[in-house]
Amino acid sequence: MKKTCASLLLFSLGWQPVQGQTRSTNAEPQNASDTALLCPTSPVQFSSKQLMSPGEVKVEADSTEILSQRVAHFRGNVGITSDAAIIQADEAQVKNNGRQLEASGNVQYQDAQLQVNSDEVLLDSVSETLNMSNTNYQLNGSNGRGTAQEIDLTSSDGLILSDVSFTTCPIQSRDWMIKASEISIERGSLWGQAKNTRFYVGDVPVFYLPYFAFPVSDQRQTGLLFPEISSSSNTGIDIEQPFYWNMAPNYDMTLSPRLMTDRGVQLKTQFRHLSEQGYSMVDVEYLPSDQDTTNEDDRYFYRITHDGYLNENWTVGLDLNGLSDDNYFVDLGSEYYNRADTHLARTVGLNYYTPDMLLDIHLRDFETIGVQSGSYRTLPEARLRISKPFARYFELSLDSEIAYFDNTDESAPTAMRFHVAPTLALPYQRNWGELTAEATLLNTYYRQSNIEDTELSSEVNRTLGQGRLYGTLYFERDGGWLSDTGTTTLEPKVQYLYTSYEDQSDIGIYDTTVLLTDMESIFRGREFIGLDRINDNNQITIGATSRILDDAHREQFALSLGQIFYLGNNQVESPTQNRDRSALAAELDWRITDRWYFHSDVQIITQTNEVERSSHSLEYRRDAESLVQVSHRYVRELSGETIDQVGLSASWPINQNWHWVGRTYRDLERNRSIESYFGLQYESCCWAIQLVAQRQLSNRFADDGQQSTDEYDSGFGLQFIFKGLGSSKSSRRMLEDGMFGYRQPYNLN
Structure with a gap:
């Protein structure tokens, strides 16, 4: 039996x-x-x-x-x-x-x-x-x-x-x-x-x-997905109903009709394709006859991306974006861009990789949003880096690049640039420290066109020599500054850098901008990113980092200080011209307790004791959903304006059923609000209701392409959730939306 x-x-x-x-x-x-x-x-x-x-x-x-x-x-x-x-x-x-x-x-x-x-x-x-x-x-x-x-x-x-x-x-x-x-x-x-x-x-x-x-x-199966319902002064009542179409095991499509009572009906389409050779995605958004525009314009946005694998060494990439008008993201929003973006990328790339060599070939173009100064595109750009051991103790590397720069402004100069920079390095690394000596030859050739009525030369061949000597030591002792437990480290570092001088005023500015003076950049030995300006150097950089590690080797405290001392005035125009030293760069990460964290990043002009840039944040985090962060950032000069902003971000459960999140940012320079967000949620074990209100600067563009900095957009949303018919836990989604832009601005191990 x-x-x-x-x-x-x-x-x-x-x-x-x-x-x-x-x-x-x-x-x-x-x-x-x-x-x-x-x-x-x-x-x-x-x-x-x-x-x-x-x-x-x-x-x-x-x-x-x-x-x-x-x-x-x-x-x-x-x-x-x-x-x-x-x-x-x-x-x-x-x-x-x-x-x-x-x-x-x-x-x-x-x-x-x-x-x-x-x-x-x-x-x-x-x-x-x-x-x-x-x-x-x-x-x-x-x-x-x-x-x-x-x-x-x-x-x-x-x-x-x-x-x-x-x-x-x-x-x-x-x-x-x-x-x-x-x-x-x-x-x-x-x-x-x-x-x-x-x-x-x-x-x-x-x-x-x-x-x-x-x-x-x-x-994956064909069917309706959960709708999204919201409201704002830009769209009116906004209802989007996605429909998922499982066309085949390796490709699918999502069709999302979107009804906006103030604008009309928009269709958003996303197609995805996956194969052994790569992954592709096409997004197309189209709104015919926008009722909220003067001429009821048709509006659209598209995005095409592809990451392909040709073989174990070759890969290919594609990123194409376009839109109908400057205010598209402001009025209709986007999953990929925000209203502060000024350029849309259009890039096609081919890459080759081995352990000793990296080659990438790109076509880089941009679509500008609003009135922007002429943007240069590279059609094409090829970069090659080779690095190999040489003899017994040396390393030999070669960085080279060839690029053609064209401008959206037809009256702007264009150029072909070829750059090659061989480097011979002697690295010596031990567990107690590091010593590196480098010698580099930088040769750049330009052929420039459309340079009438400018001081640029049709051909320029610039050759510079550069020497670098870098060293750092690692010291440790038992105990912290105020206790006998843990470990304290001291890591002093020093660098001498010399770069020869050559007049570069007859070279145009194609892809070069100024680097920030922070702890990472002061040891790069360059004040510009890009090759159009390479400043002459005769300088010593001194820095130090001290850390406190607990008994589990977790970093509790880290303080870094660094500054460049110039032994002679730069002859290439630079932000540090006529100074004998750079701004003092300081960074502080402090895990005060298991719940309190503090971060500070400051650059101070020591000649005048003026703060050039700074950012500070103080955070209390009780658990994953209970946190408060106060932040402040300051920039003395950014495109002719002073940035002085303070922000408060918070998420806190009121009790086991009620939860609220919020953030607010205020411009102290203009004494006005930049953005406010508030979300309130009631949640039981089987249902939840969310109420969200927000108000922010719209940053709309006028007909002449100038961006407004005084108009606001406000929105209101209400969502009812039955658990078991969707996400079983909804407060985390509201937390992430409400804390958008929140990031813990440092990492402690």
Whole structure:
């Protein structure tokens, strides 16, 4: 009897594909700790340790009666355990040589996916059927639960639940529920079907669907995604309904009609393709006849990207972007750009890589937003870097580049530039320090055109010599500054740099800008990024970093100071001309306690004791969702303006159900608000409601291309979420949206 009973139970209790489909009708389970806080009852948990080994079945009962080796009766605390599930009942009967099982009286069925309480369970291995009547079910690991008048499981029809209900709310607080006359899941199908479905809030029916299909696996499937609803002064009421089309296993498309009451209907389309050779994505957004523009203009945006793999050494990349007008992002928003961006990239690249060589060839173009000075594009640009050991102690490297610069302004100069820079280095590295000596020859050739009425030369050949000597030491001692635990380090570093001088006033400015004077840049030995200006140097850079590490070698404190001392005046025009030293660069990262953090980054002009740039932040972080950050940034000179801004970002649970997030930034120079955001959420274990309000500078462009800095855009959003029909935990999404722009501005190991 035990062997035949085992074959029956293994069929009924081990039908994993159908059980998996039943589970997938519920959303992803909540974190157990979150559920415990929000819900008075915890989800049912199931341990596989309760099960038998594969192929074994254990039957326990207070009494057993076997009739003619064909029928077995089990009475009193009956427990039947296989390698897949457990059945408990008051009474059970095995018939037909173990091919049929009937269990009755407080029947409980439990496996890794769900737990079912019913009046009766019937199993038949001949017809391959399982029937449960008058059931209550609970999904393991989550709060998903419900009732069903009957549950039928057959090999031919799959799973059918009659007169079924589903909710994620606890029994004593049924805030919402779904009821259906029938839910069916065919065996092997990726879709379930629901008939005569009613949606209840409390005991009030609020929505009815005669039929709908829903996915029962984690495979990508065609269907509607969750809509997005918001409101702003730019768009009016804004409703976007995405539709996902699973065209093939390796490519798909998302179509998102977007209704804006102030502008009209926009269609957003995203196509994705994946192959062994790479990944491609095409985004197209189109709004015909924008009702909020004077001439009801058609508006569009497109983005095409591709990352390709040709072989183990060659890769190819593509990034093309375009839009209809300067105010597109301001009015309609974007997932890829924000209203402060001034250029859209248009790049095609080919790359070759080996451990000793890196080659990249690019076509770089831009589409400008608003009135910008002429932007140079490289059509094309090729860069080659080779690095190899030389002799026994030396390293030889070669950096070279060839580029052609064209301008969006047809009257601007154009140029072909060829650059080559061989370097011979002698690196010496040990665990107590480092010493490096380098000698570099920098040769750059320009052929410039369209230079009438300028001081530029048609041909320039610039050759410079550069020598660099760099050294650093690592000191350690036990104990911190104010305690005897941990480790304190001191890392002094010094660099001497010499670069010869050559007049460069007859070279145009094509891709060169000034570097910031921070701890990273002062040891680069260059004041410009790009090759059009290479300043002459005769300077010493001195810096030091001190760290405090705790007993687990985590960095608790790090202070860095550095400054360049010029031994002669630069003859190439530079921001440090007529100074004997650079700004003092200082950085501080301090983990004050496990919850308090402080970061500071300052550059000070020591001749006048004026702050050139600074940023500070003080943060209190109690946990992942409870934090407050105060920040301030200052720039003395940026495009003719002073930047002096203070910000406050916060996220804090009011209690276990209420949570708020917010941020505000204020311009102290102009005494006005830059941006404000406030979000409030109520969340229970089975539903949530979010209220969001925001106001920010719109940065709109006028007809002449000039950007306004005085107009504001305000928005309001309301979202209702039923858990189990979407994300099971919603406050984190609101936190991320509300803290957009928030970053912990430093990393402590």
